[in-house]
Amino acid sequence: MKKQFAIIGLGRFGGSICRELSKEGMEVLAIDVDEDKVNEFKDIVSHAVIADSTDEHVLKELGITNIxxxxxxxxxxxQSSILTTLILKELGIKKITVKAQNDYHAKVLSKIGADRVVHPERDMGKRIAHHLISSNVLDYLELSDEHSIVEVKAGTKMSGRTLIDLDIRAKYGCNVVAIKRDKDIIVSPMANEVIRSDDVLIVIGADRDISRFEKHLVVDDD
Incomplete structure (x- = not known):
């Protein structure tokens, strides 16, 4: 059976999720109070409905409890975000993900039972900032308040050296958990693995350690 999703709020973030889930063949119910936004998605998703998500009766009529x-x-x-989340929780929805505007909003959402709280603007800002520091930083993902995972291009500073030569764990407190090489992925690479300039290292660690690692080893070649 296809997994069923409901997206409440069809702005840039919600709309993007709608498009991607629909592209993957998922059943998507799109809800917004704005008629123009709903019309924009009516031919993209399974169902697009104009509705007020803060009305419990309306959500029940839409069959939200089956999602x-x-x-x-x-x-x-x-206010609408918090009230909607509270209603969904009371209706017994299996999984609820909510977009947070700020840290205060996130704390409230967590307290009332949101399964996952996301900060798309903040997270994208962090990704862009790390890429600005060095174009060799390909991606950056926050795992918690203090730990992250980063994808970096090896470049000339690491090329031709083994992991044991670089001694990344001892010097920077980070762990290289995998290496992307062409179409292959080397999981838990051996200490004697020789790094190539076009390798992509997947590194996990505390934010402060990753920052030191980036400044010392992940620098642009130009």
Whole structure:
């Protein structure tokens, strides 16, 4: 059976999720109070409905309790976001993901039972900042408040040296958990693995350690 999703709020974030889930063949119920936004997605998703998500009766009529995963992507209206999340929790929705506007909003969402709270603007800002530091930083993903995982291109500073030569764990407190090489992925690489300039290292560690690693080893070649 296809997994069923409901997206409440069809702004840039919610709309992007709608498109990707639909592209993957998932059943998607798209909900927004704005008729123009709903019309924009009516031919993309399984069902697109104009509705007020803060009305419990309306959500029940839409069959929200049969949905596997509800994503609350309401934009600037914090009150609607919080009330919608609370109603969904009380209706017994299996999984609820909510977009947070700020840390205060995130704390409230967590307290009322959101399964996952995401900060798309903040997270994208961090990714861009790390890429600005060095174009060799390909991606950056926050795992918790203090730990992250980063994808970096090896470049000339690491090329031709083994992991034991670089001694990344001892010097920077980070762990190389995998190496992407062409179409292959080397998981838990051996200490004597020789790094090539086009290798992509997947590194995990505390933010402060990753920052030191980036400054010392992940630098642009130009």
């Amino acid at each position: 596997d995963h509800v994503i609350v992507a309401i934009g600037d209206n914090l």
